[in-house]
Amino acid sequence: MTAAAESPAPAPAPDAADPAAQGQGHPQRWLILGVICLAELVVLLDNTVLTVAIPSLTRELAASTADIQWMINAYALVQSGLLLTAGNAADRYGRRKMLLTGLVLFGIGSVVAGLATTSAQLIAARAGMGVGGALLLTTTLAVAMQIFAPREQARAIGIWAAVNALGFAAGPLIGGVLLNHFWWGSIFLINVPVVLIGLVAVVALVPESKNPRGDRPDLLGALLSTVGMTSLVYAIISGPGHGWSSPTVVAGAGLGLAVLTGFVLWELRIPHPMLDMQFFRDKRFTGAVAGAVLITFGMGGSLFLLTQHLQFVLGYGPLEAGLRTAPLALTVVVLNFSGVSARWTQRLGTPAAVGVGMSMLAVGVTAIALFASDGYTGVLAGLLFIGVGCAIANPAMALAVMSAIPREKAGVGAGINGTLAEFGNGLGVAVLGAVLNSRFAALLGVGAAGSFPAAMAAAGSEESRERVTDAFATGLSTSQFVGAAAVLTGGLLAAYLLSRAERAAAPDPAPAEEGGPRAA
The missing domain is CATH 1.20.1250.20 (MFS general substrate transporter like domains)
Known part of the structure; x- marks a missing residue:
């Protein structure tokens, strides 16, 4: 149940x-x-x-x-x-x-x-x-x-x-x-x-509209969730600038995890919790949560990498790079405003829509990893695949989260959906950015500058600058592959859990009475 x-x-x-x-x-x-x-x-x-x-x-x-x-x-x-x-x-x-x-x-x-x-x-x-x-x-x-x-x-x-x-x-x-x-x-x-x-x-x-039951306010739960999430997000935001092992980042992450652990323990013991932990026993909810974190992980991290690829490797300015990522958003807008993605979701069912959408997103990220260095054509193809994937998967995922929560808790459901998006996006930028930096440094060797602009400034010849650009492009591709793998894994996991939940919730067919009429 x-x-x-x-x-x-x-x-x-x-x-x-x-x-x-x-x-x-x-x-x-x-x-x-x-x-x-x-x-x-x-x-x-x-x-x-x-x-x-x-x-x-x-x-x-x-x-x-x-x-x-x-x-x-x-x-x-x-x-x-x-x-x-x-x-x-x-x-x-x-x-x-x-x-x-x-x-x-x-x-x-x-x-x-x-x-x-x-x-x-x-x-x-x-x-x-x-x-x-x-x-x-x-x-x-x-x-x-x-x-x-x-x-x-x-x-x-x-x-x-x-x-x-x-x-x-x-x-x-x-x-x-x-x-x-x-x-x-x-x-x-x-x-x-x-x-x-x-x-x-x-x-x-x-x-x-509001919760007709009028649960008492969970003031301590609100305080713990706010402090915990703020501390954790601060650590993720600060990591690239301060360094992941810096005292600031370690202290922020440690405080966030400790306070959120206290939040979970508190929510389990009070009669009117802000976030009912029983939600996590629902496979629809856990499947949607897993998928939502991983789709924003791959999406946020990959787009963060793509903007650097467009500027540092392909040589576009900031405004030009922004314009060249617009096809992704336009694809999402057209498919969702026209109702096409909703019809696909209804025909496929939520589990299959999540799986198909996130698989297409993973294909798009992979295409960018493989072909972005050859010019904008490969980037455009990847962006269109990502746009179609997002248009299908994102609404299906949000609907899965909201449908797994009682109607009177719709606000909490929306808060969970938004928190997952923020957390997954920040984590994607942090992890994929760390993969990029690690691969870039490994290719350039010991003593290399830690960022692309610094490495280019330190390069003394055209050959050295080409080597830096090639190393950065390789690091970007490696990171994009990691993001694509995360999205694909999230899609398959979410689709599996959502499918299991639907089968478990489906009523058993009533057995035909013995001796009763049979279909012709």
């Missing part, structure tokens, strides 16, 4: 708040989806938009390298650390209420960031935006699960996932356009009209 089946039956939610529970979607569900996707988009844009403003910030705010790192990381660090807590708050206090709160916090943070006059002010504003971003990312997915009937959830989550890809690709491009015409603060103030539109639309359209 699965954990979902073992848990007590939830009390019914009000009909108006949860029309999907009666098999009907909200009458304005597609308009509401557009509203929450708009809120989601501004959050995702701010994950990447700041990267193009680094020269301006360095010049106009006299920002140091450490300041720039904190401007970028404060947002991701706070957001990833609070996702689970934000989802739990949405379930308890109301998803519409937390969606509005998230928009207000994000809007205020955007204004403060846009008008900041010092690095410290901008870092603090980015942290505040991270709080709002955590609330928005969890509530948007939770609301989508509430307003759509099960038969439409696959397409709705597909569109939600496509907005993720669109935000990833569009951030640097929108930032570049704004910086060409305005000062650096415009990349934050552009959020304000979007937030105002979102507030009006949420008040007018989005129905309130």
Whole structure:
């Protein structure tokens, strides 16, 4: 028996708040989806938009390298650390209420960031935006699960996932356009009209929904999960810069693991846990968790490597490299907005969709590893395969996570989904980056410079520079192969566990009564 089946039956939610529970979607569900996707988009844009403003910030705010790192990381660090807590708050206090709160916090943070006059002010504003971003990312997915009937959830989550890809690709491009015409603060103030539109639309359209059981708040669990995840993500973010054996990274990782262990022990002993550990007894949930971590591990790490390949090996500038990764996001957007990926998922079933999607993603990463050094044609082919794979696998994986959790815990489910994505992405960048550095150093020999720019600066001849470039390209290919293997392994494992869970949950066919009528 699965954990979902073992848990007590939830009390019914009000009909108006949860029309999907009666098999009907909200009458304005597609308009509401557009509203929450708009809120989601501004959050995702701010994950990447700041990267193009680094020269301006360095010049106009006299920002140091450490300041720039904190401007970028404060947002991701706070957001990833609070996702689970934000989802739990949405379930308890109301998803519409937390969606509005998230928009207000994000809007205020955007204004403060846009008008900041010092690095410290901008870092603090980015942290505040991270709080709002955590609330928005969890509530948007939770609301989508509430307003759509099960038969439409696959397409709705597909569109939600496509907005993720669109935000990833569009951030640097929108930032570049704004910086060409305005000062650096415009990349934050552009959020304000979007937030105002979102507030009006949420008040007018989005129905309130929350956990009707009203579990008592798990304050210690919220504190432990936030501190643990923040510490662990900080260690992953800091590893490439400080070194994986540095005291800062070791202390952060050790604190994170210790606190998260305490979180698990605490959740097992209290009657109303923030994260019910019984979920992990459900093979649908464990399969989706394993797949989600490994797909973001391979995807995040491989794209991190690809941007370096395009710039250092193929010689493109930052904006040119960003434009050349856009086909991936465009493929995801087209397939999900058109409903094609949802139809494939429905025909294949969730286990097969996850397996097929992640296998195609692995093929795309492998193609980049094999052919990227020959020019952009090989990269483009790989990006298209990755895009198709993501369009199929990502929504199916998110649907598997959300479907394995009771409806009244939709916020927690969204928090888990977001936390897995953040953790897998950070781990992919860290591990595949370490593989790259190790292979690069081994090929260049003892005493070689530790990074590609440093090694090129130290190269004294054209022959030496070619040797450095070849060594870096080989290191990139090796790392991409590791990422492809992780994605393929995750796809096969997730498909197997999800398939087993579906077979276990399927009702046994009723035996024909002895002597009863037989089919002709």
